[in-house]
Amino acid sequence: MSNVWDKYLAQHEAHFTNSIIRDLLRLTEQPSIISFAGGLPAPECFPAEELTAAAERILVENPLAALQYGPTEGYRPLRTFVTERAAQLGINATLDQVMITSGSQQALDLIGRRLIGPGDLIAVEDPTYLGALQSWYPRLPQYVTVPMDEHGMDVAALEQMLKRTRPTFLYIMPTFQNPTGVTLAEERRRDLIDVASRYELPIIEDDPYGDLFYDGERPRPLAALDVEKHGKLRTVVYISSFSKLLSPGLRVGWTAAPESMVSRLVQVKQGVDLHTSSLTQATVYEACRDGLLERHIPSIQNIYRRRRDAMLSSLAQHMPEGVRWTCPGGGMFVWLMLPPGLDALELFHEAIKHEVAFVPGTPFYANGGGGHAMRLNFSLPTAEQIEEGIARLGRSMRGKL
Amino acid sequence: MSNVWDKYLAQHEAHFTNSIIRDLLRLTEQPSIISFAGGLPAPECFPAEELTAAAERILVENPLAALQYGPTEGYRPLRTFVTERAAQLGINATLDQVMITSGSQQALDLIGRRLIGPGDLIAVEDPTYLGALQSWYPRLPQYVTVPMDEHGMDVAALEQMLKRTRPTFLYIMPTFQNPTGVTLAEERRRDLIDVASRYELPIIEDDPYGDLFYDGERPRPLAALDVEKHGKLRTVVYISSFSKLLSPGLRVGWTAAPESMVSRLVQVKQGVDLHTSSLTQATVYEACRDGLLERHIPSIQNIYRRRRDAMLSSLAQHMPEGVRWTCPGGGMFVWLMLPPGLDALELFHEAIKHEVAFVPGTPFYANGGGGHAMRLNFSLPTAEQIEEGIARLGRSMRGKL
Numbered sequence: 001m002s003n004v005w006d007k008y009l010a011q012h013e014a015h016f017t018n019s020i021i022r023d024l025l026r027l028t029e030q031p032s033i034i035s036f037a038g039g040l041p042a043p044e045c046f047p048a049e050e051l052t053a054a055a056e057r058i059l060v061e062n063p064l065a066a067l068q069y070g071p072t073e074g075y076r077p078l079r080t081f082v083t084e085r086a087a088q089l090g091i092n093a094t095l096d097q098v099m100i101t102s103g104s105q106q107a108l109d110l111i112g113r114r115l116i117g118p119g120d121l122i123a124v125e126d127p128t129y130l131g132a133l134q135s136w137y138p139r140l141p142q143y144v145t146v147p148m149d150e151h152g153m154d155v156a157a158l159e160q161m162l163k164r165t166r167p168t169f170l171y172i173m174p175t176f177q178n179p180t181g182v183t184l185a186e187e188r189r190r191d192l193i194d195v196a197s198r199y200e201l202p203i204i205e206d207d208p209y210g211d212l213f214y215d216g217e218r219p220r221p222l223a224a225l226d227v228e229k230h231g232k233l234r235t236v237v238y239i240s241s242f243s244k245l246l247s248p249g250l251r252v253g254w255t256a257a258p259e260s261m262v263s264r265l266v267q268v269k270q271g272v273d274l275h276t277s278s279l280t281q282a283t284v285y286e287a288c289r290d291g292l293l294e295r296h297i298p299s300i301q302n303i304y305r306r307r308r309d310a311m312l313s314s315l316a317q318h319m320p321e322g323v324r325w326t327c328p329g330g331g332m333f334v335w336l337m338l339p340p341g342l343d344a345l346e347l348f349h350e351a352i353k354h355e356v357a358f359v360p361g362t363p364f365y366a367n368g369g370g371g372h373a374m375r376l377n378f379s380l381p382t383a384e385q386i387e388e389g390i391a392r393l394g395r396s397m398r399g400k401l
Numbered sequence: 402m403s404n405v406w407d408k409y410l411a412q413h414e415a416h417f418t419n420s421i422i423r424d425l426l427r428l429t430e431q432p433s434i435i436s437f438a439g440g441l442p443a444p445e446c447f448p449a450e451e452l453t454a455a456a457e458r459i460l461v462e463n464p465l466a467a468l469q470y471g472p473t474e475g476y477r478p479l480r481t482f483v484t485e486r487a488a489q490l491g492i493n494a495t496l497d498q499v500m501i502t503s504g505s506q507q508a509l510d511l512i513g514r515r516l517i518g519p520g521d522l523i524a525v526e527d528p529t530y531l532g533a534l535q536s537w538y539p540r541l542p543q544y545v546t547v548p549m550d551e552h553g554m555d556v557a558a559l560e561q562m563l564k565r566t567r568p569t570f571l572y573i574m575p576t577f578q579n580p581t582g583v584t585l586a587e588e589r590r591r592d593l594i595d596v597a598s599r600y601e602l603p604i605i606e607d608d609p610y611g612d613l614f615y616d617g618e619r620p621r622p623l624a625a626l627d628v629e630k631h632g633k634l635r636t637v638v639y640i641s642s643f644s645k646l647l648s649p650g651l652r653v654g655w656t657a658a659p660e661s662m663v664s665r666l667v668q669v670k671q672g673v674d675l676h677t678s679s680l681t682q683a684t685v686y687e688a689c690r691d692g693l694l695e696r697h698i699p700s701i702q703n704i705y706r707r708r709r710d711a712m713l714s715s716l717a718q719h720m721p722e723g724v725r726w727t728c729p730g731g732g733m734f735v736w737l738m739l740p741p742g743l744d745a746l747e748l749f750h751e752a753i754k755h756e757v758a759f760v761p762g763t764p765f766y767a768n769g770g771g772g773h774a775m776r777l778n779f780s781l782p783t784a785e786q787i788e789e790g791i792a793r794l795g796r797s798m799r800g801k802l
Contacts, residue, residue: 002635002659002661003634003635003636003659003661003662004597004601004602004603004635004636005603005638005658005659005661005662006659006661008516008569008570008603009515009516009661009662009665011518012515012516012518040469040470041469043464043465043468043469046464046468046469048460048461048464048468051460051468052456052457052460052461052464055453055456055457055460055680056453056456056457059449059452059453059456060453063444063447063449063453064444065650066648066650067444067447067449067452067648067649067650067651068441068442068444068447068648068649068650069441069649069650070650102503102674102678103674103675105672105673105674105675106673106674109672109673109674113539114410114413115406115409115410115413117412117413131672131675134671134672135672135673136672137672138514138669138672168409169409196405200405201405202405202406202409233404234403234404234405235404235405237406247467247468247469247680248468248469248470249466249467249468249469249470249471249678249679249680250468250678250679250680251674251675251676251677251678251679257406258403258404258406258407260403260404260406260407260410261404261406261410264410268539270535271506271510271532271535271536271537271538271539272506272507272510272536272673273503273504273506273507273510273652273674274504274506274532274652275652276652277503277650277651277652277678277680277681278650278651278652279456279648279650279651279678279680279681279684280678280680280681283680
């Protein structure tokens with residue numbers, strides 16, 4: 001062996017997996033390829049000037065807040081800001097019910113570490129967010145999946161499942177879901193909170209895209225319905241992030257949850273990274289304190305709405321008969337379902353030849369499936385790139401049909 | 402139950418522990434108390450102006466590098482810088498052998514998650530860094546401890562131990578150790594690398610304080626001796642950080658290791674937080690690229706050397722007969738050993754009455770012990786505070802003797 005570590009690495013190898021997406025994405029990195037495969041926000045949506053001014057202000061006026069060690073639960077002014085923002089969404093929470101995380105990905109990780117043991121049963125949508133599955137993979141959970149349609153998770157099917165088995169929690173992204181773009185209907189949200197209350201089912205609500213709505217109003221978080229029903233957060237752990245509103249490179253997310261849950265997650269975080277960067281937390285706070293989000297979110301919505309519309313009209317124009325897709329009211333993704341006889345992974349390699357890329361559906365299914373589906377991102381490419389890319393995708397399909 | 406999560410939290414409660422230090426530190430937060438209990442760098446050592454200019458430069462000139470998602474292994478220019486810095490220390494490493502972490506604490510966490518399973522045996526110094534023990538606690542390892550004296554770990558005792566049992570790895574902080582301030586002697590370093598090579602013992606070298614030397618030269622890292630012996634990193638995983646040189650609030654650390662180890666830690670980090678903040682990584686790089694560390698480190702050394710000297714002379718003046726302490730050549734801590742009859746935890750409560758605080762030794766011992774010892778920090782308090790605080794500590798001891 002080339003070094004003394006390999007034998008110990010080999011012992012635990014089976015608990016870790018290489019992301020199929022990471023390997024595929026390497027193929028999409030040539031500049032000639034129009035990629036719908038990523039999940040990146042558009043850089044033109046970053047409020048770079050405001051963030052620069054905010055970073056400069058905190059570093060000059062209060063360098064200690066930006067540069068010294070800070071509390072594990074987060075920079076207090078930012079936590080206070082987050083409780084105000086949560087309250088606007090109907091998620092009334094005390095300061096002890098919110099914490100800052102290193103992106104919302106870290107919240108998933110902390111939850112997995114604190115709550116999931118080998119073989120524990122977790123309920124997820126089918127399909128579900130790949131990053132959650134990757135985060136929890138080393139904890140060796142088992143999954144029970146709940147089917148979805150164009151109105152989101154089938155809550156009646158969930159209730160049938162709960163009569164047979166009791167998962168540790170349900171993980172759900174009810175609003176503009178990654179990967180499908182689908183949103184849980186208002187009535188189903190109420191049903192879900194009723195079912196969860198009756199069966200004492202803990203819910204993790206992952207809501208990174210909720211503010212990115214392009215039609216009508218922002219869907220009400222499950223957490224708000226939980227607060228409405230019980231007077232406080234009782235059933236729902238609510239995970240959110242500044243990644244899609246300000247910048248993902250800052251790695252600042254937040255969680256609102258019952259206090260006993262927050263205190264345990266803070267305990268885990270202490271050993272994980274002590275705390276999220278003081279500089280980035282204070283920068284987010286300084287940028288947001290005077291209402292940046294209210295001013296800035298509409299400009300993101302305008303950019304992404306145009307791109308979503310470009311994707312939907314291009315799909316209508318270029319997709320062969322039998323191909324179906326979702327019509328997301330927000331977020332960053334369209335989910336496309338192929339007709340019988342077309343396999344998304346095979347099509348991926350054909351599409352690369354046509355210089356267009358997407359993510360095949362399989363990795364989003366906790367218990368397998370999804371060979372007929374693909375995820376298309378519309379936040380990063382321009383409308384022109386989207387039109388050309390979807391045309392290429394259509395040609396690559398016709399070559400396979 | 403007040404919420405639906407508590408029963409699931411209770412199931413895993415035994416895997417997590419509240420830090421005794423966190424509870425004690427709450428007692429030390431009154432402003433009238435002179436605290437030697439923390440482990441904070443002095444804010445006057447933060448190069449705030451340079452970091453402000455660096456953050457502004459990257460945000461204005463290359464906002465994408467600071468604000469977009471980045472690669473899990475780290476911001477490439479910073480990784481390149483880190484390989485150059487490692488090479489200056491004799492740790493020749495390729496780009497694929499270094500990664501950026503969210504502080505060095507995260508490196509400990511990633512290593513624990515990738516390598517430690519329940520019951521696995523880990524070798525540590527006695528005493529050892531509390532943050533490592535806290536980080537690994539949920540992995541349920543067992544520990545075998547190696548005794549130390551004023552020249553660091555007893556390598557002969559380690560070799561005897563290796564004849565009986567084989568730990569997964571040895572964790573060691575050989576330079577200005579937290580908590581003792583002790584440094585492993587040069588000859589023992591060579592012996593340790595010889596022993597580790599003969600017994601194929603993996604070593605984790607944690608080196609957050611190596612550049613903070615106040616007498617003579619920087620001790621050579623074990624990793625440099627490993628490279629010297631094998632032509633490349635083979636035995637040692639080297640963990641370092643910018644926390645003590647620039648600012649801990651940035652949460653930027655780095656690790657150099659055999660490539661197979663780095664690739665596995667990157668794989669774990671992907672699910673943990675995707676990547677360390679792009680803004681803080683790019684800020685560190687922009688600040689350091691023109692030689693800031695070389696200019697700045699001597700000024701930190703001058704401040705801390707004065708404080709160390711103040712602590713050592715105050716101890717000589719105020720400690721009762723029978724009290725002994727270490728004379729650290731660098732770092733941030735002095736380790737103090739009480740005479741028989743004095744218990745550090747009892748003394749802690751007496752000291753609080755005298756308005757001075759320290760950390761009792763017990764939590765630094767993986768397998769118990771340390772009731773006779775305490776850790777004293779000299780980086781944060783001024784020389785005047787140190788003199789007054791040590792006088793108070795002496796009075797609190799006399800009250801107990």
